[in-house]
Amino acid sequence: MAIVTCPQCDNRISSQFSLCPHCGFQRGEVDEDELREHRRRKIRDRVYYLKMASYGVLTLLLLAFAWYWVATDNFRYQSSSGPYILFTVAAAAYLVIRSLLFKSNLALKKIRRI
Numbered sequence: 001m002a003i004v005t006c007p008q009c010d011n012r013i014s015s016q017f018s019l020c021p022h023c024g025f026q027r028g029e030v031d032e033d034e035l036r037e038h039r040r041r042k043i044r045d046r047v048y049y050l051k052m053a054s055y056g057v058l059t060l061l062l063l064a065f066a067w068y069w070v071a072t073d074n075f076r077y078q079s080s081s082g083p084y085i086l087f088t089v090a091a092a093a094y095l096v097i098r099s100l101l102f103k104s105n106l107a108l109k110k111i112r113r114i
């Protein structure tokens, strides 16, 4: 077994891999299982990053609420538009991330079922 450099992404990979685990570059014959495993890993990674992004956006929602609370001095006064804008942007981003996550999870289930 030797370590070779992938010609497409320049990452170092084992010469036993016929499919680069980083970019999916095919070196010679690739069987169906290997290709499916590569796709499954890619989607699993995407699910991981989307989950992290959704936690980040939830933190922004909490920050928007805290900002509103401070800006209104315990809900007694009118707030500037800043907290509303942050809340709206974070809520929209959260919805987009959740729908992407939903789609990725469906794709993951489909790959496992084959």
Ligand SMILES: [Zn+2]
Binding pocket: 006, 007, 008, 009, 010, 011, 020, 021, 022, 023, 024, 025
């Ligand atoms: Zn590669």
